Amino acid sequence: MRVAYNEQMTGLADMLGEMAGLAGTAMEVATRSLLEADLSLAEQVISDHDQITELSVLCEERAFALLALQAPVAGDLRSVVSGIQIVADIDRMGALALHVAKIARRRHPNHVLPEEVNGYFAEMGRLAVTLGAGAKEVLETRDPERAARLREEDDAMDDLHRHLFSVLMDREWKHGVAAAVDVTLLGRFYERFADHAVEVARRVIFLVTGKMPVDPEEKDALES
């Protein structure tokens, strides 16, 4: 019983890590489709999204089976419950990458982004990939120090997001309202992707230390 249980717990953690890896890859490819106005990359993200959805369903089923068949207690129970919550965060990360790819597809063959903001999105994309890989690593290692570093990467994302908005709000913005609307939504998608990665890390820290760090959105400059 205990052996089966440990195997199933490890299986759940592995699937969650795999999901986080897929979400990070999806955001990486989506960012390239955006920057290069590359339709086939956008289509790839859109068709690969099913994998994330399927893993999400498998994770929920695995967690449910663990609860039903093993009735875990204490720390084990907390791991399974956290797993159920973490699935929702990673699922959302995948959906946000999908949104980026869909905007790239909708505007094809045009570029969505005015050249002026390409650098912001290249860097936000790079941070998103780092955050996705970080979430995967934290899920696999349960290392609270690595989890804490995700916060710094999220802070860097928030800084970029804030700068992007100052570019948008500047009277010198020459690219019209339609581009501004796309840039606003895209900026929000990257920022939320980062928030969800940090949320995954927060839940892992809570599991390991019993203490819940502050919610990333609480210090979100754009919302304050």
Add this chain to the structure above:
Amino acid sequence: MRVAYNEQMTGLADMLGEMAGLAGTAMEVATRSLLEADLSLAEQVISDHDQITELSVLCEERAFALLALQAPVAGDLRSVVSGIQIVADIDRMGALALHVAKIARRRHPNHVLPEEVNGYFAEMGRLAVTLGAGAKEVLETRDPERAARLREEDDAMDDLHRHLFSVLMDREWKHGVAAAVDVTLLGRFYERFADHAVEVARRVIFLVTGKMPVDPEEKDALES
């Protein structure tokens, strides 16, 4: 044991319903603060938000205690697991109302919205309140027909959101980029609020019928 269990299950359902009610009220007051540029209403939403956060923590603790102490099985287990997932959706609804109030506060004493789009937000606010109340009702009654009606209200929200974007994208938009950015974010907040209400309903339908309806975001016109 069984009596205590039933009381605790009812307690969890009641708290979830109360949370959904508070989220609906928060969006109602936030919408008024937005339309009337009323700082005290915005402040009210911001200070009342703690109540939703506290209930969210209480719901998670109650669900965890139910799993730990009662080790429910079958349908009861599914109810508790759904409860854990539903908390996250309602928590997010509250956060979205908070975002609306914070934008109203940031722009005060100015109105955030150009007069031209007031009607859209008045109606999106009205729908959000209906969806919040609907989610509360579905949590309390578990009525799949009422849950299905939330979908129609969400469709109406999507229609409004789409029209709002066509107004924004129109060459006739005369209110500048800064207003367009605010309107874009606000529109997204209302639309996501509706999606989360529908997600709550979906989970209840799944509990009652064993079948999961389609994800609301899958048919989100703006993302497609």
